[in-house]
Amino acid sequence: MRFFLCWGFGIWLIASAVFRLMGQYFFIFEKPFLMIGAYILAIPLIWLVTVPIYSLKKKSGSKQLQAAICIALPGMLIDAVVLLFFDTIFTNLPADLDRYFASWLLWAYSLILLTGFIKTSFRTNH
Known part of the structure; x- marks a missing residue:
């Protein structure tokens, strides 16, 4: 599970850098469609950085859920x-957007945890 903890830290680091450098383009209170877009965009992005890794590392069932927890933690x-x-x-980012950013973080971490329940398939060589 150490790999997934490191993977999660890497995802956090990259996402934090993106929001530190370009967050003003995602979280604009006067443009709610951009904010909604950030929530929607999180769905495929979270899927892309989690589900294929479960298959690559041959995790399924409870091990996949443990991996998702380790990624989010x-x-x-x-x-x-x-x-x-x-x-x-x-x-x-304006300080008054902190609650929207926190809301987005909860959304993203919830999505990561939900990927632990997605049935993945991988091939094993017998």
Whole structure:
């Protein structure tokens, strides 16, 4: 499961960098369609960074769910602290958007956890 913890940290790091550098293009209170788009875009992106990895690493059933938890856990723990310093870390976003950003994070982490329940298939060589 160490691989999935590292994978989750990598996903968190890349996503945090994207929002730190370009978050102002996703979270614009005056343009709700862009904000809704960020929620919708998360669905295929989360699927792409999780489900194929389960198959690649030959995880299914309860092991896949454990992997999903390990992917989500690093970001959830780190973001619990990061959100306390939202206006200092995400200087490109107005401080009053912190609740929308937190909402998006909950959505994304929920999607990651849900991928643990998706039935995946992989081939084994017997």
